Amino acid sequence: MNRTLKVGLVFVLPILVYFLIFFIYPIISLFQNAFTNNAGAFTLANFQFMLRDRVLQISLTNTAYYYIGSLLIEYSLGFIVAVILYNYTGKLITVFRTIIILPLMVSPVVIGLMWLLLFNQTYGPIDYFLKLLGLPAINWLGNPGWAMPALIIANGWEYSPFVFLIIYAGLQMVPPQLYEAASIDGLNRFQTFRYITLPSIRGPMIIAFLLNSIGILKGFDLVYVLTNGGPGYATYILSFYEYVVGFTYFQTHYAAALAILYLVIVGVFVFAMLKLTGAEKYLGVERIKE
Numbered sequence: 001m002n003r004t005l006k007v008g009l010v011f012v013l014p015i016l017v018y019f020l021i022f023f024i025y026p027i028i029s030l031f032q033n034a035f036t037n038n039a040g041a042f043t044l045a046n047f048q049f050m051l052r053d054r055v056l057q058i059s060l061t062n063t064a065y066y067y068i069g070s071l072l073i074e075y076s077l078g079f080i081v082a083v084i085l086y087n088y089t090g091k092l093i094t095v096f097r098t099i100i101i102l103p104l105m106v107s108p109v110v111i112g113l114m115w116l117l118l119f120n121q122t123y124g125p126i127d128y129f130l131k132l133l134g135l136p137a138i139n140w141l142g143n144p145g146w147a148m149p150a151l152i153i154a155n156g157w158e159y160s161p162f163v164f165l166i167i168y169a170g171l172q173m174v175p176p177q178l179y180e181a182a183s184i185d186g187l188n189r190f191q192t193f194r195y196i197t198l199p200s201i202r203g204p205m206i207i208a209f210l211l212n213s214i215g216i217l218k219g220f221d222l223v224y225v226l227t228n229g230g231p232g233y234a235t236y237i238l239s240f241y242e243y244v245v246g247f248t249y250f251q252t253h254y255a256a257a258l259a260i261l262y263l264v265i266v267g268v269f270v271f272a273m274l275k276l277t278g279a280e281k282y283l284g285v286e287r288i289k290e
Contacts, residue, residue, distance in 0.1 A: 033256035046257035056258070058233045059241040063217070065148055066155075066237050070216045073156030075209065078163025083193075085164075086171040097168075101161045108158065112225025115154040116141075119226070144234040147227050151235055154222055159215060163208045170204025171197070206277045210270065217266055238262055 037043045050056055085096060103111065118124050119140035127137035140150040174197060182192045198205075220239040227235040229244065236244075242262065246255030 030256050030259055033253050034260050037253060046254045049254065050257065050261065055233060055236065055241060056238075059236045059238050062148065062233075062235065063237040063239075066152060066219060066235075067213070067216050069149070069152035070155045070159075070219070071209075071213060073152060074160045074163050074212055074216070077156060077160040078208070078212075079167050079205075081160070082164045082167035082171060083197075086168060100164055103158045104161045104165075108221035109225055111154070111158050112222050115150075115157075115222075116226055119150055141227055142231055144231050147231060147234045151222055151226060154226065155216070155219060158222070159212065162215070163212055166204050166208040166211070167201065170201035173204075174200040209277070210273055213273070214266065214270065217269070238265070 034046055035042055035044070037045065081100060085093070085100070088096070118126050121127055121137050121139050121142070124140075126140070130137055138146055140146050178196050178200065179192065182196050187195065218239060219237060220243065223229060223235055223237060223240045224243070229236045229240050238258070239262065242255055242258045245251050245258060
């Protein structure tokens, strides 16, 4: 072994050890727990129980509801704000950018506590303004019909800036010459946006969609802080149900099986989106064709 290779191994070794301890070992342990029972014997009972687990079915339905609602709010709001701010030429551009990305700088738990106060039915400002308008106060977090929309609103406020940053950065990369050519050709604003801007930022739009989707599917912190899954099972999503099974009921083997189900769902989703959107070339993972 030559000296260069030895030096390289010395630098790589800490990363390799970290990877083995914090990634490989937990994955192996996860599969071991999922396919064994309390006696340590091999079994498929943990996965068979999923087929008749009513709470899991509710959690999967709620996860789809939570994902679609959050994605619609975060992506549309982040995109619209990015386009508006990109076209803004005033002196307060830096101030507005700072205000918009502030939610990303705050801990999700702190944001959850903030929205807990905002949604409070007794002294929360949201219900206070509803009363001023002559509308009845809403029990946002205690009503099964309103708890999930409340979570989606809070999550949308927290992560819309993430979409904004990616789209805004993409808009900055559009060559000005394209807009000059569009102006010479007589395109109006809508036509310029449709034929110049949108095609030019397709890559950032796809990346924002994928990363934002994965972030939404993780959604645990806001559920834990705001509703703790309630009322009833109204805000149980898959990640929260895994937590309840593992750390409340201490059914570690079934919790491991649920974690594998979660990994499969996310993996299939990401693979499908990569193929459908052609995002591989934008993420730098496109296979080189011989």
